[in-house]
Amino acid sequence: MNENNHNWCIEEQRLKETIEEARAQLDDALKANEKNREMIQAAKKEIRENTSHGIGNLYGSDGFEALVELSQAMAPVTERTALYEFTEAKITKLRGILDTPYFARIDFCFRDGEQTEPIYIGHHSLKKENAYKMLIHDWRSPVASVFYRFAPGDAWYDAPVGRIEGKLLLKRQFEIKDGHLDFFFDADLQVFDEFLKKLLSSNTSPKMKTIVESIQRDQDLVIRDMENDVLIVQGVAGSGKTSIALHRAAYLMYQGLSDRLQGREIIIVSPHKLFEQYIANVIPELGEENVRTLVFDEIIKDLIDKKFETKNVFLERVLSNGPQSQLKSDSMAFKASADFIKILDRFIDDIPQHLMNIRDIRYKGETIFTRAEIISRLQTNPDTPLKTKLGYLEEAINETVYGKWRRPLKSSVRNEMMRFAEIDALNLYTQLFENDGYFFKIAAGIALPEGIRKMLAVTKRNLIHHHLNYDDAVALAYLSLRLFGAKEYATIKQVIIDESQDYYPLHYEIMNRLFLKSKLTILGDINQTLQKNEDLSFYEAIAKRLNRKKSALVTMNKSYRCTSEILRFSKKFIDDAIPVESFNRSGEEPVLLGAADTESLVEKLCDTINQCQTAGYQSIGLIVKNQKNTMVLFEALQQKMSVNLIRHNTVVEIEGVSIMPLYLSKGLEFDAVLICDVSAENYHSEADKRLLYIGCTRALHRLYLLWEGQPSPLLTD
Numbered sequence: 001m002n003e004n005n006h007n008w009c010i011e012e013q014r015l016k017e018t019i020e021e022a023r024a025q026l027d028d029a030l031k032a033n034e035k036n037r038e039m040i041q042a043a044k045k046e047i048r049e050n051t052s053h054g055i056g057n058l059y060g061s062d063g064f065e066a067l068v069e070l071s072q073a074m075a076p077v078t079e080r081t082a083l084y085e086f087t088e089a090k091i092t093k094l095r096g097i098l099d100t101p102y103f104a105r106i107d108f109c110f111r112d113g114e115q116t117e118p119i120y121i122g123h124h125s126l127k128k129e130n131a132y133k134m135l136i137h138d139w140r141s142p143v144a145s146v147f148y149r150f151a152p153g154d155a156w157y158d159a160p161v162g163r164i165e166g167k168l169l170l171k172r173q174f175e176i177k178d179g180h181l182d183f184f185f186d187a188d189l190q191v192f193d194e195f196l197k198k199l200l201s202s203n204t205s206p207k208m209k210t211i212v213e214s215i216q217r218d219q220d221l222v223i224r225d226m227e228n229d230v231l232i233v234q235g236v237a238g239s240g241k242t243s244i245a246l247h248r249a250a251y252l253m254y255q256g257l258s259d260r261l262q263g264r265e266i267i268i269v270s271p272h273k274l275f276e277q278y279i280a281n282v283i284p285e286l287g288e289e290n291v292r293t294l295v296f297d298e299i300i301k302d303l304i305d306k307k308f309e310t311k312n313v314f315l316e317r318v319l320s321n322g323p324q325s326q327l328k329s330d331s332m333a334f335k336a337s338a339d340f341i342k343i344l345d346r347f348i349d350d351i352p353q354h355l356m357n358i359r360d361i362r363y364k365g366e367t368i369f370t371r372a373e374i375i376s377r378l379q380t381n382p383d384t385p386l387k388t389k390l391g392y393l394e395e396a397i398n399e400t401v402y403g404k405w406r407r408p409l410k411s412s413v414r415n416e417m418m419r420f421a422e423i424d425a426l427n428l429y430t431q432l433f434e435n436d437g438y439f440f441k442i443a444a445g446i447a448l449p450e451g452i453r454k455m456l457a458v459t460k461r462n463l464i465h466h467h468l469n470y471d472d473a474v475a476l477a478y479l480s481l482r483l484f485g486a487k488e489y490a491t492i493k494q495v496i497i498d499e500s501q502d503y504y505p506l507h508y509e510i511m512n513r514l515f516l517k518s519k520l521t522i523l524g525d526i527n528q529t530l531q532k533n534e535d536l537s538f539y540e541a542i543a544k545r546l547n548r549k550k551s552a553l554v555t556m557n558k559s560y561r562c563t564s565e566i567l568r569f570s571k572k573f574i575d576d577a578i579p580v581e582s583f584n585r586s587g588e589e590p591v592l593l594g595a596a597d598t599e600s601l602v603e604k605l606c607d608t609i610n611q612c613q614t615a616g617y618q619s620i621g622l623i624v625k626n627q628k629n630t631m632v633l634f635e636a637l638q639q640k641m642s643v644n645l646i647r648h649n650t651v652v653e654i655e656g657v658s659i660m661p662l663y664l665s666k667g668l669e670f671d672a673v674l675i676c677d678v679s680a681e682n683y684h685s686e687a688d689k690r691l692l693y694i695g696c697t698r699a700l701h702r703l704y705l706l707w708e709g710q711p712s713p714l715l716t717d
């Protein structure tokens, strides 16, 4: 028998053993859950039929005893239900194992000359029942990191007991489907690249997928990092930032049995709802309960509880090149800047002095707190919310009155004394803009933008008419947080922020105060900003603002999404401050197609879509600069074919042919991308260049740029 056949027999035998074990455990689990189900049903029946447990009895004279009895009767049901759910999760895991038990094997020799036990790595671990033998190690286990990080030779991994050093003797990768071994190869870098290329070439799902089998070394370092309180990743388009974010969340949930995180202790801040839906499958596929994802608008909503212009509506207005676009964009840049945070902080400090109408507090003819004392109390400890400090003041009044007159103060008297304590964030925020003189006094010494007077006038007008624009909503959220605090997020231990380049200093200041005890992973690409221009100092400023003990910046320059041709084309829209490397997967050159009028543009779009469908591409993304233009093209296309409309106030499944405004394509990907309106009118500025970069890099295999009339000069620059 030659060595290949010998190895094949060994691997088939191991696979058989693993599958037999998994099948036996699955049978046991199924039987156990059948029993659990029967017991739950019987217990429920007993509760229903035993009249002393009836709900009606709770309202009788023996209500309390009946309640105790009912809760005692319910206890076994609750326990069994928990056991049932636990076993159901195990069943799902075992079914997954039966399909694909593992994808890799490493032979790691702990000491020279020592016998090695092969270590098989899969999505889930499997231990032989009643024995110590691990048949499969979870991809997140410490030893599995050797697979992702080392080529055969010296290797190490960090275990709970410290660093374990040794030699990696073998690194083998498997393709197993439906429990059958299709092939395996012993990793040499070149073969692995071929394997990855095959994976990337066949990517046709409209939903994000796991990358457990092919995580790259630099990606693994980020996924498993436990050293830093703030970990920042600058990664080029398609470098795997979102994939890393999700695998990191699953890793954090697994890491360390004692400090294992629950899904509710992690938050992923994502750019929009559609993106949330796009990534929703990944963490459950990785075998964990889903974590909470939210978009920043939801944080604003929680804090201000008022209707406001959402981020997407803001972007739509800025990108539709209307008369107010520039002003809106400038106003956002200013009101969410570090300088405006200073202005808001000064304003908050000034509130007790000038906006609260505080008077001496008098009781029975005596002054118990002077106005100056109260103001000083409210101005100290700036990090404590004003409302909390007002609560302390109330307690202090009570204590003083009780100490002196030995009687508690009636609440009506206390309320009378503290009439100033009713604070309204929106009302206060409006007062900041009511009078230009007051604003300039608060902002003294701070550099203000050129159009400040116009901005102030527009803000004042909007606030008077109860229009809360996005920039004001963010500022008001900060003000509310400083005035009232927010406990809801206090239990969060890990925050993962994707598309981090699109947030401004004020967003980070809010997140810093909200997630005070949390560690943060921040992933972004400064080449993919919408309506703002950033360089690497952006990340330094974030780290400084978040002010945690340890922070690090990691850069990832290799892009896995696009073919080399698409990436080369896309790179012309960005400067070369950050190198962008391609994974070296080859495909067709991007295609540029002009049309004389809308009718012929629509015809060309239909032809191109048909070609893509004939070529077998399943997800086809039609990207348009803004929603206004999207609607025009959608109406025309709809007459000729079935198209899925994606717009900012709806969340639909992304499948087949979808048309959307560019800002909603952020973070997503499609087999084929058609950027539909690359005319001179639509794309001409530096900011437009970045939009084109974002749009083009959504494409995996094919890219088409179409326009009506004159092509954008950015195509030929």
Ligand SMILES: Nc1ncnc2c1ncn2[C@@H]1O[C@H](COP(=O)(O)OP(=O)(O)OP(=O)(O)O)[C@@H](O)[C@H]1O
Residues within 6 Å of the ligand: 196, 199, 200, 203, 209, 210, 211, 214, 215, 216, 219, 235, 236, 237, 238, 239, 240, 241, 242, 243, 244, 525, 528, 560, 561, 666, 667, 668, 669, 697
């Ligand atoms: N190690 C890997 N193995 C297999 N596929 C990978 C790997 N890393 C990334 N990919 C694939 O590359 C594509 C891009 O990944 P992802 O969306 O995570 O990148 P990104 O950096 O967030 O991109 P962008 O910033 O452009 O939105 C996805 O299809 C992902 O599955």
